[in-house]
Each structure stands twice: as C-alpha cells, then as structure tokens.
Amino acid sequence: MHLAGPVACIALLAACGESSAPPATVPELGALGHPAVVTARDVGASVAVRSKTLWLFGDTLMTLTGADGFSYRSSTAGWADGASLTLTEPLDAAGAPFQLLPYTDAELAYNRTGGPNERFALWPGSAVESGGGAFVFFRSLKVHPGTLNYDGLGAGVAFLIFDQTVATRVADPLFLPPVPSFSVGAIVADGFVHLYSCDAVPGQLDSDCRVARAPVDDLTTTATWTAWDGATWNADLRAGQPVLHGAPGELSVSWNARLGAYLAVHSVIFSDEIVFHTAPRPEGPWTEARPLLTGAHHAGTNDYAAREHPELSTDGGRALFVTYAHPLGGFDEDVRVAAPTLP
Numbered sequence: 001m002h003l004a005g006p007v008a009c010i011a012l013l014a015a016c017g018e019s020s021a022p023p024a025t026v027p028e029l030g031a032l033g034h035p036a037v038v039t040a041r042d043v044g045a046s047v048a049v050r051s052k053t054l055w056l057f058g059d060t061l062m063t064l065t066g067a068d069g070f071s072y073r074s075s076t077a078g079w080a081d082g083a084s085l086t087l088t089e090p091l092d093a094a095g096a097p098f099q100l101l102p103y104t105d106a107e108l109a110y111n112r113t114g115g116p117n118e119r120f121a122l123w124p125g126s127a128v129e130s131g132g133g134a135f136v137f138f139r140s141l142k143v144h145p146g147t148l149n150y151d152g153l154g155a156g157v158a159f160l161i162f163d164q165t166v167a168t169r170v171a172d173p174l175f176l177p178p179v180p181s182f183s184v185g186a187i188v189a190d191g192f193v194h195l196y197s198c199d200a201v202p203g204q205l206d207s208d209c210r211v212a213r214a215p216v217d218d219l220t221t222t223a224t225w226t227a228w229d230g231a232t233w234n235a236d237l238r239a240g241q242p243v244l245h246g247a248p249g250e251l252s253v254s255w256n257a258r259l260g261a262y263l264a265v266h267s268v269i270f271s272d273e274i275v276f277h278t279a280p281r282p283e284g285p286w287t288e289a290r291p292l293l294t295g296a297h298h299a300g301t302n303d304y305a306a307r308e309h310p311e312l313s314t315d316g317g318r319a320l321f322v323t324y325a326h327p328l329g330g331f332d333e334d335v336r337v338a339a340p341t342l343p
Contacts (some may be wrong), residue, residue, distance in 0.1 A: 026293040026341075031334035032323070033086045034078075035097055037062045040333035041076060042304075042325035043250070047127040047186075048311035049134050049162055053080045055087060056100065056124040056136060061331050066096030069112065074121040075100035075138065077165040083312045083321060085337060090165055098166050100124065101138055101158055117145040125155075125183030125250065128193055128216075133161045135219065137183040137195060140173065155181035155197075157220055170220045175212075179237040182212045182225075185253040185264065187282060193219050194282040198247040198266075205269060208242035209251065211283050228283040244277060244286040252307035253282060258317035258342050265292065265308040267324060272297050274306040274324060274338075293322065293340045301327035303336075318342050 032044065032055065043058035060073040077100040078087030089097050101122040103111065111119045121141045127134045140153040154176040158167035175181055180197035187194050193216050198209040213233065214224040226233035227240030234240070244251075244264060251266035261278040264286065268275055275289035295303035305325040312321035319341050326336045 027339045028296060029337040029339055030085055031326070031336050032078075035089055035091060035095075037064050037091075037095055038076075038097065039063060040328075040331050042333060042335065043124055044305065044323040044325065044335040045124060045126050045184075045252075045307060046309045046311065046323075047129055047134050049129050050132055051081070052163070053082060053084075053309075053311065054078075054127065054134055054160070055080060056127060057335070058123045059121065060097065062096055064094060064096060067092040067094040068099070070099075070115065072116050073097065073099045074119075075124050077124075077160065077167075079163060079165075100160070100165060100167055101136070102166060102169060104169075117143070119143050120153075121150070122156075126186035126195070126252070127160075128186050128188055130159075130216070133159055135193075136160055136167055137174075137186055139181045139183050152177065152181055154179075155183040172221070174220075174222055174225070175237065180210050180212075180227075180240060182210070182237075184249075185209075185211075185251050187253045187255070187262075188216055189255065189262075189282050191216055194253070196244075196247075196251060196253065198244075198249050198251060200249075201245075206245055207247055207249070209244040209247050210240035211243050212237060212240060213282070243284040244279075246275070246289055248304060250305050250307060252309070254308060254310035256310070256313075256317040256342070258315075263308065263310075265306060265320075265322060267304045267306040270302055272303045274303075274322065276308075292320075293338055295324045295338070296326055296336060298327055298329060301329070303327070315341075 041057040041060040045056040060076045065071045076097045078089040107120040124138045127136045141150045143150040154173045156173040158169040160167040182195035182197045185196035192213040194213045212227040218224045227237045229239040230241040247266040256263040264277040272295040277286045279286040303324045309321045
C-alpha cells in the first residue's frame with residue numbers, strides 16, 4: 001500500500017507468473033477483522049507464538065488521528081486465537097492502533113514535517129517465533145509524493161513480546177543497499193532462518209527472488225548471514241543469485257508435509273490469480289508457478305500480497321490457509337482469507 005497512490009499499486013513492482021487457469025472454486029472464509037477506525041491495511045503476514053497467531057500489517061489507514069498526531073501507520077499488529085478472523089488489538093488514548101515498528105527520533109521528526117506523502121515507512125515482511133515472542137523482519141523506505149515513488153533504505157529486524165503490538169527494533173539494520181532487502185518468506189529449516197528478497201527486473205514484467213540465511217540463535221547481526229550464490233552459501237550477500245521468479249515483492253515459504261516439499265505462494269501482477277511453486281530445499285530448485293486460486297475481484301483493481309499461513313493449515317498440509325490484500329475502491333481495503341486444497 002502506498003498513501004500517495006492507489007492502495008493496490010504496490011503490485012506494480014511485481015512480476016508475472018504462470019497464467020493458466022486456477023481451480024474454479026475455492027472457499028472464501030471472509031476478511032480479517034480490524035478496529036472500526038481502520039479503513040485499509042495490507043501485508044497480512046503471520047506466525048504462531050505460544051497459543052496464538054500473530055498478524056502483521058503494513059500501511060494502515062484510519063478515520064481518526066491517533067494520540068501521536070498521525071492518521072496513518074506504516075505497520076500494525078494484532079493477535080488471534082488460532083485461525084479465528086477476530087483479532088485483538090490494543091488502542092491508544094485516541095482510539096487508534098499502535099505503530100508496530102517504532103520510528104527513530106529522526107524518522108519521527110521527518111514524518112511530522114512531511115507526512116503522509118513525504119515520510120519514512122517501515123513495512124513488515126515476515127516473522128519467526130523465538131523465546132515466546134517473535135522476530136519481525138521489515139523493510140525501511142523513504143516515500144515521496146507520487147505513485148510508487150520511494151527509495152529502498154534496506155531491511156531490519158525487531159522483537160515483539162507475546163501479546164504486545166509495539167516491537168523493539170534492533171538498532172543496526174541487517175541489510176543495506178546494494179545488498180537485497182531480505183525480509184519476506186521467513187522459514188526455519190536445518191537450524192537456519194531463511195529470508196527472501198523479491199525485486200523487479202528492470203524493463204521487464206518479472207522479478208527475481210534471492211535467499212539468505214542465518215543461524216536461528218544468531219540472526220540479529222549482518223555478519224552471520226550468507227546468501228545462496230547458485231552453488232553455496234556465500235558471505236558476500238551481494239553474490240546471491242535468483243532462485244525463484246515472478247513473486248510481486250512478497251511471498252510465503254513453508255514446509256508442506258502433504259507435498260513432501262517446500263511450498264512458496266504469491267500473487268501475480270495485474271491479476272487476482274495466486275500461484276505456488278515447490279522445491280526440495282529453501283534455495284531450490286523451484287518449479288515454475290502453478291495456479292492455486294483466484295481472489296475475489298473488485299472492478300478496476302487487482303488483489304495482491306498473497307501468502308500462505310502454514311501454522312493454520314489442516315489435513316496434514318492439504319487444506320491451506322491463504323490471505324491476500326483485496327482493494328475495495330479508493331483507499332478502502334481488506335485482508336481476505338481463502339481455503340484452497342492441494343491435490
């Protein structure tokens with residue numbers, strides 16, 4: 001979501017996937033709940049923490065001004081019981097949800113001067129459970145007036161305590177340009193946290209996704225991360241080679257017991273279609289995209305930011321729990337839930 005343009009325009013950074021027709025009918029479970037003052041938000045990443053599901057959202061638009069003087073957030077969070085679509089979110093004294101990823105003093109001062117069209121934004125991408133809380137990986141951007149006019153400033157990590165909705169940022173960023181902003185698709189495998197960065201291919205309607213990893217018990221410093229260079233895990237994070245293509249900036253990656261393989265789910269550009277890939281390892285080799293489902297269409301817009309939520313799947317991984325951002329026109333938007341079934 002971009003406050004200076006249509007809610008769904010973030011998908012313009014995406015890449016095309018396979019265009020074959022998806023299954024005809026997939027059950028829609030409804031939209032994730034939100035405070036009454038929230039009119040739109042996207043992302044919808046999640047992770048199981050203790051007995052609950054933590055939900056993470058990006059740009060969040062509101063009908064009121066919060067106690068901090070802002071009528072928007074660049075990240076918010078809520079907690080649910082398992083697969084419930086009802087979320088618990090504490091509100092500030094004005095009745096607004098809290099900013100999940102706190103700004104530095106300099107970012108806050110800049111946003112007070114130029115926001116919402118000229119501002120710093122902190123967009124969560126994915127999370128992993130740790131010590132009864134969660135590490136949240138996010139991208140940092142500087143947004144300028146106009147559609148999709150922003151600069152990527154890198155990626156960082158923050159820690160969120162169970163049942164809270166305001167995280168503590170690790171002071172130093174994890175990844176700075178020209179290193180890719182690894183922050184989406186977080187998955188723990190073989191003792192490592194794996195993260196992906198999916199970036200547009202210049203001049204093409206395509207994107208390349210690269211992957212990096214770090215030990216689960218030492219993931220907050222850049223020196224512990226390595227990138228897959230096509231042959232090995234390389235300490236030079238700029239050496240990472242594409243492992244998957246076509247994901248529009250965001251995706252999920254999980255181990256699926258039904259398939260006996262890793263499963264990547266993402267949206268398709270300029271389409272309501274949602275697709276999946278499989279691979280024997282987080283670094284691949286990944287298959288070409290296959291159709292999974294088609295989101296609920298709204299005239300003049302397209303759904304985006306699709307991802308699967310493995311902690312909420314059932315039937316041994318056959319029955320999936322998938323969300324996607326669904327624009328409703330103007331700046332209104334829901335995060336909707338669908339339940340596709342694997343073969």
